[in-house]
Amino acid sequence: MALQAQRPPRTAEKAVRRRERRRSGTARPDARKGGITWRIRLRRDRTLILMTLPAIGLLLLFNYLPLLGNVVAFQDYNPYVSTNGITAILHSPMVGLEQFQRMVEDADFWNALQNTLVLFLIQLLLFFPVPIALALLINSVVRPRVRALSQAILYLPHFFSWVLVVTVFQQMFGGAGLIAQILQDHGVDGFDLMTDAGIFKYLLTAQMIWKDAGWAVIVFLAALASVSPELYEAAAMDGASRWRRMWHVTLPALRPVIALLLVLRVGDALTVGFEQILLQRKAVGAGASEVLDTYVWSTGIQNGDFSYAAAVGLVKGVVGICLVLAANKFAHLLGEQGVYKK
Amino acid sequence: MSVTVERPRPLWRASERPAWEEPPTKAGLGAKGLIIALCCLVVLGPLWVVIVTSLSPRHVIDSAGGLVLWPEGITFVNYKELLSGGQVSRAMLVSLGVTGFGTLFSMVVSVLAAYGLSRPGSFAHRALLMALMTTMFFSAGLIPTYLLVQTLGLTDSYLSLILPSAVSVFNVLVLRGFFMNISQELTDSARIDGAGDFRILWTIIMPLSRAVIAVISLFYAVAYWSAWFNAMIYIDDPAKLPLQNVLMQLVQKNTALPTGLSQRVNAGELSALGLQMAMMVLALIPVAVASPFVQRHFKKGMLTGAVKG
Numbered sequence: 164m165a166l167q168a169q170r171p172p173r174t175a176e177k178a179v180r181r182r183e184r185r186r187s188g189t190a191r192p193d194a195r196k197g198g199i200t201w202r203i204r205l206r207r208d209r210t211l212i213l214m215t216l217p218a219i220g221l222l223l224l225f226n227y228l229p230l231l232g233n234v235v236a237f238q239d240y241n242p243y244v245s246t247n248g249i250t251a252i253l254h255s256p257m258v259g260l261e262q263f264q265r266m267v268e269d270a271d272f273w274n275a276l277q278n279t280l281v282l283f284l285i286q287l288l289l290f291f292p293v294p295i296a297l298a299l300l301i302n303s304v305v306r307p308r309v310r311a312l313s314q315a316i317l318y319l320p321h322f323f324s325w326v327l328v329v330t331v332f333q334q335m336f337g338g339a340g341l342i343a344q345i346l347q348d349h350g351v352d353g354f355d356l357m358t359d360a361g362i363f364k365y366l367l368t369a370q371m372i373w374k375d376a377g378w379a380v381i382v383f384l385a386a387l388a389s390v391s392p393e394l395y396e397a398a399a400m401d402g403a404s405r406w407r408r409m410w411h412v413t414l415p416a417l418r419p420v421i422a423l424l425l426v427l428r429v430g431d432a433l434t435v436g437f438e439q440i441l442l443q444r445k446a447v448g449a450g451a452s453e454v455l456d457t458y459v460w461s462t463g464i465q466n467g468d469f470s471y472a473a474a475v476g477l478v479k480g481v482v483g484i485c486l487v488l489a490a491n492k493f494a495h496l497l498g499e500q501g502v503y504k505k
Numbered sequence: 506m507s508v509t510v511e512r513p514r515p516l517w518r519a520s521e522r523p524a525w526e527e528p529p530t531k532a533g534l535g536a537k538g539l540i541i542a543l544c545c546l547v548v549l550g551p552l553w554v555v556i557v558t559s560l561s562p563r564h565v566i567d568s569a570g571g572l573v574l575w576p577e578g579i580t581f582v583n584y585k586e587l588l589s590g591g592q593v594s595r596a597m598l599v600s601l602g603v604t605g606f607g608t609l610f611s612m613v614v615s616v617l618a619a620y621g622l623s624r625p626g627s628f629a630h631r632a633l634l635m636a637l638m639t640t641m642f643f644s645a646g647l648i649p650t651y652l653l654v655q656t657l658g659l660t661d662s663y664l665s666l667i668l669p670s671a672v673s674v675f676n677v678l679v680l681r682g683f684f685m686n687i688s689q690e691l692t693d694s695a696r697i698d699g700a701g702d703f704r705i706l707w708t709i710i711m712p713l714s715r716a717v718i719a720v721i722s723l724f725y726a727v728a729y730w731s732a733w734f735n736a737m738i739y740i741d742d743p744a745k746l747p748l749q750n751v752l753m754q755l756v757q758k759n760t761a762l763p764t765g766l767s768q769r770v771n772a773g774e775l776s777a778l779g780l781q782m783a784m785m786v787l788a789l790i791p792v793a794v795a796s797p798f799v800q801r802h803f804k805k806g807m808l809t810g811a812v813k814g
Contacts, residue, residue, distance in 0.1 A: 205628045207628070208624075211620070211624060211627050213621075214621035214703075215618050217617060218614050218618035218677060219633060219637070221614065222674075224653075225668065229649035229650045229653045230649070231649075232646075232650075232652050233646060235648065235649070246655055248653060248656035252652075301541075305522050312545075315797060316544075317544060319793065320548055322792040323792065325731070326733055327731075327789055330752065330755070330785055331552075331555065331785070340571075340572070341571070341572045344570055344571040347570075395525075399526065437734075441734070442753065460738075463651070464647070464648075464651060464738055472647070473646060476648055476649075479646075480643060480646055487642055
């Protein structure tokens with residue numbers, strides 16, 4: 164009620180109040196603190212709520228309801244009881260933390276975790292700076308046509324599916340690809356980057372840069388566009404060179420965006436290139452390519468060990484939420500806004 | 506509603522650079538141009554090779570020893586073969602259908618939700634918004650979601666390719682941010698004239714938001730067109746697989762060909778590589794054609810999303 168009182172009165176509300184006044188016969192029923200009752204607000208806004216319901220319903224069904232399904236992580240889930248998940252869950256024995264114990268003793272799990280973290284670090288170091296550099300480059304281009312064209316070209320790969328991106332890389336760097344073909348003409352055999360486990364993580368990062376670095380430029384360009392030109396002008400008047408202007412005007416303007424994207428990335432640290440890796444897992448083997456997400460897929464969906472996979476997924480999810488909160492806290496400590504406000 | 510200001514055309518190009526900025530050095534300009542050209546080449550080069558190879562007849566591909574860099578004689582035989590019935594034509598239809606219906610469904614749900622949430626202070630506004638936004642920070646996990654889809658009996662149904670990914674909260678928030686920026690006077694005056702919320706949405710909000718609606722439709726369409734994981738785990742019937750999954754089979758087993766065409770390849774009429782490349786082109790054509798049309802709206806749409814999201 165206190166919240167309502169603070170809200171500025173709106174035209175629609177006034178109309179409702181007027182109607183209410185007419186009906187009740189009192190002169191000014193809304194003269195009392197608190198304004199209109201929730202019943203009237205519900206009546207007034209029922210169309211709006213009705214409109215929201217399909218989306219909320221879908222999210223309840225496919226995002227919230229499956230949360231309950233995580234109970235299989237504490238069971239020995241037997242998928243052969245019934246294809247109806249609820250029946251199967253009710254007929255599967257509870258085993259407590261047994262699955263988690265298995266996980267701690269499982270070398271494959273630790274391997275997947277290690278790959279995930281290493282891949283995350285490589286991507287953070289190699290991928291993250293690329294869009295910033297590209298944005299600074301494009302932003303310094305004066306001719307509008309060159310600018311628009313290069314942007315259009317660089318955005319394009321973002322709209323390709325991972326299947327397509329991986330296929331393109333295979334045709335370029337694979338054993339039967341373009342580079343191997345050219346090298347073979349010059350007498351060098353056996354060039355194949357796609358099946359080399361040693362460089363696989365860098366290959367993944369290169370694919371990521373090819374696909375998404377151009378697209379990530381958009382956010383930085385938007386931030387750069389919002390910098391007032393007067394700042395640059397004043398700096399130039401004071402004798403700041405091109406590089407000093409970049410350091411003292413441009414980069415501070417980018418700081419909140421960089422902080423926000425870093426927080427988002429760190430919060431999502433355990434999610435690294437699931438689809439991308441799944442497509443290339445066979446070529447380099449599980450040892451080099453398995454990450455947590457693909458491990459959940461291979462143990463659960465492929466091998467039918469649902470309970471164990473759900474346990475791994477649950478741990479990943481819980482750690483993920485903790486990471487989001489921690490990264491956000493850190494951003495607040497640095498004086499940035501982060502994902503949500505304090 | 507926007508007012509366009511006609512600026513006088515500059516007499517010469519240099520005037521686009523502000524007066525206080527030092528003129529660029531020749532070397533600097535050259536280096537900049539070179540880097541940008543290289544970046545564009547890295548994107549376009551592979552696409553060029555793929556397209557050219559898909560349009561080349563068998564003997565050209567054979568004499569090039571694989572991928573063709575420069576076209577010599579253009580033929581559409583690969584496309585004709587792929588699209589004249591068979592697995593790939595069928596997969597193409599499935600993909601088009603799922604993308605069409607999915608995008609329509611997602612847009613209806615998202616636009617309604619975005620409008621429903623666009624008036625702060627309406628009943629349960631905060632709670633509904635929180636319910637929506639919280640889903641961005643967690644996911645229930647693959648296994649529970651899989652079990653749910655199975656329990657709902659959606660396996661082997663096209664619905665399993667649409668419903669679980671129908672609502673993108675980010676897209677809803679971008680739409681909502683745009684709707685909230687539309688001036689209140691317009692909707693209020695319509696309301697005084699007796700228009701209900703559905704009518705306001707249809708006759709005032711939607712026409713004013715064409716740009717953002719185009720962008721978000723593209724986002725949804727691209728997501729449906731590119732999706733393959735859901736089809737991989739939920740669809741068993743090979744006749745129901747979308748194009749990306751058929752293409753994926755080519756990626757994972759480098760030599761596999763769409764069924765029915767291997768005989769003609771063996772007979773020397775067609776080139777396996779040419780067919781593969783033609784499939785790739787089929788998979789990339791819709792997005793490559795559609796995206797430039799909405800490209801000019803990207804920044805606008807992303808900006809409102811960034812500010813309001």
